[in-house]
Amino acid sequence: MSTKETAMATRIRELATPLAAALGVEVLEVRVNGPKGRRLVRLIADLADLEADAGLDIDTITTLSRELNAALDEHDPVPGGYTLEVTSPGADQPLTRPRDFARNLGREVTVDVGDEGDVTTHRGVVAGVTDTELTLQVDDDERTIALEAISAARVVLPW
Numbered sequence: 001m002s003t004k005e006t007a008m009a010t011r012i013r014e015l016a017t018p019l020a021a022a023l024g025v026e027v028l029e030v031r032v033n034g035p036k037g038r039r040l041v042r043l044i045a046d047l048a049d050l051e052a053d054a055g056l057d058i059d060t061i062t063t064l065s066r067e068l069n070a071a072l073d074e075h076d077p078v079p080g081g082y083t084l085e086v087t088s089p090g091a092d093q094p095l096t097r098p099r100d101f102a103r104n105l106g107r108e109v110t111v112d113v114g115d116e117g118d119v120t121t122h123r124g125v126v127a128g129v130t131d132t133e134l135t136l137q138v139d140d141d142e143r144t145i146a147l148e149a150i151s152a153a154r155v156v157l158p159w
Contacts, residue, residue, distance in 0.1 A: 005032040008041075011077040012068075016043055019067045023060055024048050026099075028089060037080035043068065044089050050102050056088040095153040101129040108156040111136065113149045123156065 001009065009030040020027050026048040034040050045064060047056055065086040072078060095101055095109065104126050111122045111134065122143060124136030134145045134153075 001032060005039075008032045008039075008077050011075075012041060012043070012072065015071045015075060015077070016045075016064075016068050019071065020045055020064055021048070023064055025056065025060060025064060028093075028100075032078065032082075034082075039078055039080070039082040040085060041072070041078060041082050042085045042087065044087055044093070046089055046103065050099070061086050061088065091155060091157055093154075095155070098129050098131050098147065101126055101134055101153070104155055105129070109136070109153055110156055111145060111150055112152040113145060114151060119151065 009032045012032070013027055013030045016027050016030065024047060025045045027043060027045050029042075029044040031042045031044075032039055033042075043064075045056060045061075065084060068086065069084055072082075072084065093100075095104065101109075105128070106125060108123065108125050111124075113120045113122065122136055122138065122145065124138035124143065126134070127137040127142060128135040129147075132147055134147055134150070136143045136145065
């Protein structure tokens with residue numbers, strides 16, 4: 001995103017966060033892309049309750065979308081026309097924050113540690129997470145990985 005798009009995304013997040021919180025939802029990411037007049041505003045959200053049995057439902061997504069659209073119309077942080085898309089994180093959403101890993105406790109993930117020249121990939125089940133460390137169950141062993149060392153992480157899809 002350009003600097004201008006980043007500023008718009010920040011303002012949209014400021015408008016969306018209290019609306020989402022009132023619905024029990026957390027704003028995970030806001031992206032603004034495209035040329036003026038045809039921008040795509042994508043808001044990715046999920047339930048704030050990490051213990052919830054199900055994910056974000058369509059009724060909540062619809063309500064958040066309607067309320068955010070009204071706030072965007074009122075405050076106009078995106079000049080020109082735009083398309084608003086409110087969605088839940090897809091199965092292939094990268095895991096980047098402690099909450100992302102916490103949402104996936106008990107799921108199998110792949111975690112890349114290192115940089116371009118020297119990457120080690122770990123595959124295991126998320127057994128625990130703190131603000132600074134991830135614990136993976138790999139076969140009969142537990143591995144603790146510093147979150148700051150992780151360069152990429154994704155849920156392993158079952159298909």
